[in-house]
Amino acid sequence: MxxxxxxxxxxxxxxxxxxxxxxxxxxxxxxxxxxxxxxxxxxxxxxxxxxxxxxxxxxxxxxxxxxxxxxxxxxxxxxxxxxxxxxxxxxxxxxxxxxxxxxxxxxxxxxxxxxxxxxxxRAVDVGIPISSSANSHFWAWRERQIARVGSQVKAYVHREISHFTNAFELSKGCSVGCRFCGVAAPRLNDIFIYNPENAKLWREVLENMTSILGSAFQGSFCYWATDPFDNPDYEKFCADYYAITKVFPQTTTAQALKNPERTRAFLEFSKKKNSLFNRFSILSLKMFEQIHQEFSPEELLTVKLVLLNDEAEDIKAHTGRQRERNLQEGIADKELPDQGTIACVSGFLFNMVERSVKLISPCNANERWPLGYIVYDQGTFTNADELNNLIERMIRDNMPLTVRPYDLMRFREDLKYENLSDGFQLANKVKTFKFVNDPYWSDLGKMIYEGNKTAEQITQLLAAQGVLSDQTSYYLNVLFERGVLDSEPKP
Ligand code: SF4
Incomplete structure (x- = not known):
């Protein structure tokens, strides 16, 4: 200008x-x-x-x-x-x-x-009761994930992570191809069209997930490494989602300008359904100018602009394709990057084209988790019944309410263990946890630090020193709930 x-x-x-x-x-x-x-x-x-x-x-x-x-x-x-x-x-x-x-x-x-x-x-916090769930195992698992993430990323990043409960990809890949894509979306190569067969499966999936997760399922949205507007039937999927969950899913698109009339109609539609808010991703200053020209301030009142253009103040997260670029330019992974994830789901990630599900939660991107989220489990389904079995199996395998006797007890790799006279501490650049004021903490900390004993073995060894098994169980579960025990799947 x-x-x-x-x-x-x-x-x-x-x-x-x-x-x-x-x-x-x-x-x-x-x-x-x-x-x-x-x-x-x-x-x-x-x-x-x-x-x-x-x-x-x-x-x-x-x-x-x-x-x-x-x-x-x-x-x-x-x-x-x-x-x-x-x-x-x-x-x-x-x-x-x-x-x-x-x-x-x-x-x-x-x-x-x-x-x-x-x-x-805070629209998500105030609008969706995602912290409660009909499923206590899912709820407790999420609380542990949130505790873990809170001690692994910078405070301002953690405030931004809403820990939605589910995300649904309604296509395979994304047509936009952003060079910094934090989830490294592949090229668009298939779309989950709203035909009678897919529509039936979609509604059954929504109904089943609602009955498994209860109100927590309302905290879901319908994109991930995809752009919603790549799917010509996106609005129909949202309408079904609203009819079943009574909440209209929030939308983020980088294609608000592709067909402004569609975008405008979608904003109207979502407003009528009491949508909390929507977001437009801004990829260049030119696009920013065009958005401000095309849409009035009133139309954008409840649309958040996600500023990803080069001139913007915000940094690009070190994850996905941006991380690959950074590594090529000699910028290595750090224990505490400014922002090392754009993932915002602690729960289930579906791809409806592949009929696949992953159980995921955010982390700073690294060699093992280059997309900025841990994949705890995954599987595929062909129909809604199979999906039910799969979700129930994932909950059973990954979401115990308490430490199980056969669980190997280890501290998270990013936490540095230090023995103290009356206990021990675990620390990284974000947080220091102290477990003190009881000599049993010290013995327990040493055993977990060795990383080669199950909960049952530790309980037996401490019992030989006179520690009641209930006491050991209580202490182990304090550590479990604080999210400091290693829960990542074995490579
Ligand atoms: S950032 Fe979003 S719009 Fe861009 S390629 Fe990735 S998924 Fe597509």
Whole structure:
């Protein structure tokens, strides 16, 4: 975009008056659980702030222009926002201000943050009860995975990982072919068309999974190493999903511009079904400009733009194809990369074309798990009954509620063990776990560190020292629940 100097007086005429004089109190707006009842004028203003922040994050040149002359920058980029209303978003001098201070000084920004947080950041947390499940084994397994991931990735990455419970690929491969694809999607080579046979299987799979997982199944979505809009029947699959689960799945597409009318109709459709939010992946600055031209701020209110263009502030995760590129350029795997995964499922990953299922959970990508997720188990099915048996077998094999006597007891490889006078500690760059204040911890830690004994063998050895088996069992299960025991499948 061409930049030119604009007279400040003219800028002030073009930009609306300071909103903070109009928005006196945030109390009147209450909670933003749905947006339909919010004053359209306020929504328009929120949409403009969202647009400013997207531009700020996506466009290096805009960031430079704002630093020089924020009013000019807004006018030149067609943003109907007064930069003074949202100064903390672009002025580093506010970096150390508390949320309360900012909220007090910038009430409109508080409203925006409230809206954004509720609709685009924590929508999954507030909208889907995925932490509860009819299946206690699945629920406990997920809790252990979440505990493990929380001690393996940076805090900001962990906050972003929603740990959805299921993902469904409705095609094989992806037509977009992003060079940084974090899940290294292969080329598109087959599509799960909504024909009578596939539609029947789809509905049976959804019904069976709902009956196995209960409400946790609502935390699912219908893409992975695929783009939803590669499937011409994507909307029909979503409609079935909604009819059976009563929740409309969130969608992320890199093809919002491929057929804008389809995209627009899909946004309308998902809104009617109370969809929580959708996301558009932005692959270049040109695409960013086109999205802002094609869709109005109001249309994008509950669409999060995932900024993957080179000029964006966000880093590319070291996983999948980006990891391959990094390795070729001499950037090795690190114990703690800035972001080493884009995986966001602790649960089942289906490919409906292959009729396959994997049990997965995120990890930092490495040689063994180059796509940024651990595959605990996998299998194929030909019909819904077989799928039921397969899922039940995976739950039985991988999701005990407590340590089993025959389980080999070892600490996770990424944790450094250290014996202490009254116990032991396990540490990596993210977290230090201390198990102390009881001499039995020390003996138990040493035995697990050796890595060659089962739970039963450890229980017997400690029993010979006078430790009750209940006590050993309790301690082993504390470690189990904290996610510090190695649970990765054998290579
Ligand atoms: S990042 Fe998404 S859109 Fe791009 S190739 Fe991978 S799956 Fe396809």
């Amino acid at each position: 061409q930049t030119q100097k604009l007279d400040e007086q003219l800028a002030l005429q073009l930009i609306p008056p300071l909103w903070k004089t109009r928005v006196q109190s945030t109390e009147q707006f209450g909670s933003f659980e749905t947006i339909d009842w919010i004053d359209p004028q306020l929504l328009a203003e929120i949409g403009q702030i969202k647009r400013f922040i997207e531009r700020w994050k996506a466009d290096r040149e805009f960031r430079k222009q704002v630093a020089i002359d924020p009013y000019n920058a807004c006018v030149l980029y067609g943003l109907k926002v007064n930069p003074e209303d949202i100064r903390p978003k672009w002025d580093k001098n506010f970096a150390s201000s508390s949320e309360e201070q900012i909220a007090e000084q910038f009430p409109l920004l508080k409203l925006f943050d409230q809206f954004y947080d509720q609709h685009l950041e």
